[in-house]
Each structure stands twice: as structure tokens, then as C-alpha cells.
Amino acid sequence: MPAYRSDTQRLHARAQRAELTQPEKALWSALRNHRFHGLSIRRKSPIGPWIADFVIPARRIAICIHPETTGTGQDHPPPSALERLGYTVLRPSAADLAPDTLPLFLRHLSRKVTQ
Amino acid sequence: MTDRAYNFAYLDEQTKRMIRRAILKGVAVPGYQVPFASREMPMPYGWGTGGVQVTAACLTPEDRLKVIDQGADDTTNAVSIRKFFQRTADIATTEATSEATLIQTRHRIPEQALTEDQILVYQVPIPEPLRFLEPRETETRKMHELEEYGLMHVKLYEDIARHGHIATAYAYPVKVEGRYVMDPSPIPKFDNPKLSDSPALQLFGAGREQRIYALPPYTHVVSLDFEDHPFEASKAPHDCDLCGASDSYLDEVITDDRGSRMYVCSDTDHCRSRRAAGFTGRLGTPLATEAAE
Numbered sequence: 045m046p047a048y049r050s051d052t053q054r055l056h057a058r059a060q061r062a063e064l065t066q067p068e069k070a071l072w073s074a075l076r077n078h079r080f081h082g083l084s085i086r087r088k089s090p091i092g093p094w095i096a097d098f099v100i101p102a103r104r105i106a107i108c109i110h111p112e113t114t115g116t117g118q119d120h121p122p123p124s125a126l127e128r129l130g131y132t133v134l135r136p137s138a139a140d141l142a143p144d145t146l147p148l149f150l151r152h153l154s155r156k157v158t159q
Numbered sequence: 160m161t162d163r164a165y166n167f168a169y170l171d172e173q174t175k176r177m178i179r180r181a182i183l184k185g186v187a188v189p190g191y192q193v194p195f196a197s198r199e200m201p202m203p204y205g206w207g208t209g210g211v212q213v214t215a216a217c218l219t220p221e222d223r224l225k226v227i228d229q230g231a232d233d234t235t236n237a238v239s240i241r242k243f244f245q246r247t248a249d250i251a252t253t254e255a256t257s258e259a260t261l262i263q264t265r266h267r268i269p270e271q272a273l274t275e276d277q278i279l280v281y282q283v284p285i286p287e288p289l290r291f292l293e294p295r296e297t298e299t300r301k302m303h304e305l306e307e308y309g310l311m312h313v314k315l316y317e318d319i320a321r322h323g324h325i326a327t328a329y330a331y332p333v334k335v336e337g338r339y340v341m342d343p344s345p346i347p348k349f350d351n352p353k354l355s356d357s358p359a360l361q362l363f364g365a366g367r368e369q370r371i372y373a374l375p376p377y378t379h380v381v382s383l384d385f386e387d388h389p390f391e392a393s394k395a396p397h398d399c400d401l402c403g404a405s406d407s408y409l410d411e412v413i414t415d416d417r418g419s420r421m422y423v424c425s426d427t428d429h430c431r432s433r434r435a436a437g438f439t440g441r442l443g444t445p446l447a448t449e450a451a452e
Contacts, residue, residue: 092421
């Protein structure tokens, strides 16, 4: 039984990983490779029928960048649905992930992770 | 090569005529597997070459095509076949079951009831229901000829002996008009009752096996069973988590590493239209609210 819903979702997630937006790239470079609290973090991760921008499975945290900046689509998870699945959902905007504000967001995320 | 270099719907007119003759014969003898000279198609066997050829033979420029793969309009196979016909036949396509005049499907029957104006084309991998019981084609043909279907009942009985119930969950054999045993293609047995007395014409195409068979509208189709083990159209005992439907066939999707799962309608159009109408399930939000989020 696949964790993704269909081949298309898997391919779509893969395509999205290859075309990250600038804010996504900035956040990913801060989180990837176990750099953030040694945690394993996934980008563009399928959850049910949706694709979340970033997921920290060990802490059940999903980061969904505000769709104004990443584009909406059927894949974009409604935060309320993820919350009902038990995820803590963070919804930064693109401005929150700009080079000068990114450390603030990471501090906020750090608090959520260590809670 | 430009798109105009293709004949309408890719196949040449002679081939389409040949396929239409096979379809007519199939319609005249419901459930009988009609051999036809399957052509090489620009896709591998197993990707719906039979269904595509039947669709190509039935398409007219006025048709509106819908293609589904396991109920979903957005999977790779469905998207590719839809694009193929858009390119070679320049026809209109749709994802709405009610708007389509011709629906090509892989392994599902749409949840919404079909009408007399619609044709449902199935992609069939193995058209012979007796194939795994008797590997010789000459023998299976003879068995169909003599209506010798005891072996199929033995197979179902062995299921009961082993599992306590008939464990066949898909490609569940059916008897058409009390005569031919037919493989309904690998649709879940949940869909079997929809085969019977359907107002739509149902055509089955198997490209690799070079067989076409058909169910004309309002054909009586019965799933094989026993008096003490009647046929049951089973599904996961849940409601759709997005639209709340309790009567639709569901896909089970894992949502995290701890084995949590959710159930969503396999028929994406059905689920979307229910959500658009305001129905919601355990995890769903109405489409309008979701757009606002």
C-alpha cells in the first residue's frame, strides 16, 4: 500500500522538489541534512491526498508556506485537515522566510520542536 | 510529424472498421470474446492498448471523452490517454462523468449512474476468466462452447474451503445473460452489480490478448456465487474522509510513519462533486472553505 495516493501524486511531488521557490529553497537549506536539531525533515512530502511543503515526521510538524507565495492547487493541504490528522501546522509567508527574517522563523520552529 | 499527419483518432479507417465489426459481434453475443487483429499502439501492452483501440473505433468528433484509471482522472495512465486523443482526434475531454459521452476506464466503474447516451470502455489485461484454471486456449474455447463452467465454481469453492468465504476481491467472474462466464476486467467486486442492467453500452478491449467483448445496454449480469455463500459487493468499512460518502469505493492512504491511514473515494470526480455540494468527511473541508484556507 503506497504512502502516496497515485503515481501522479508521487511524480508531482518529485517535480515540485525539483522546482522549489526561493523561500522554500532558503528554508530547505536551513533544515536539510539533519542540520536542524538533528531532525530528519522531508520536503514536498505526500500526506494522504495532499503534498505538504515540509514535514518533520518525528515531531509531527507540517510547514505549509502560505499559498499566496507558492501557488495554490489541489495538492495544497488545507491546514485544518492536517491538524485533524494530529499535525502541528506552521504557515509562514514568503516574507517570514526572507534572509533577514528566516532566523526568527527558525527560532519559532525550534520552540515548537523542543516543546 | 505534425498532429494533422495522424488519421482521426490515430488508427486508419480500415482498422477502425475491423474493430467496429468485432464490437458489433460482441454486442450481438454478450460476453463472447471476439478475436480481432489488435494493432501496435504507441504505448506498451498493459497500458490500455485494447481500450484505446476500442475508444478510437467508437470516437466521433462530437464526443466528449473522460479517461479514468482506478477511478482517478489525474493519474499518469489517464492523463496520457486523454492527451493522446486530444492530440490525434482533437476532441473535447472532461473529468465530469455526467458530461462525458465516452468513458475509458481502467479497473473502476464511475460511482455516478451512467445513461443510455454513454459508452464505457474497459481496459482488460486478461479477458479469459478460465485462463488460470486452464492454460490452453483451445480448451478454454471448448469449455465456453460447452458451457462447462464447473471448474470456476470449484475455484470459488476452494476459496471458501481455505478462507471461509469467497476471497476473490477483484476480477470477480460473472455470468452474462445466463450463458457466457466473463471476466469483468480487474474492477473491484464492489462494482460488479453496476455491470448488470446498465443503460450504457459497455465494451471491453484486450490489446495484447486480441479480444473484444461487450455488454449491450440492460444486459443481465450475475456474479457467480453459491446459495449458502451469496455474492457480496464488499468495500472498506469506512466513510470517505474527504466527502463523507458511505456508499462509494475507497482508497486506503497512509498518512504518516506510524501507520495512520485515511480513506478517500477512489472516484475523484464523485468525491469532488460531493465536496462542491457541501458534503464533508472526517478530515475534509468544503471546497469553498479549502480555497479560502
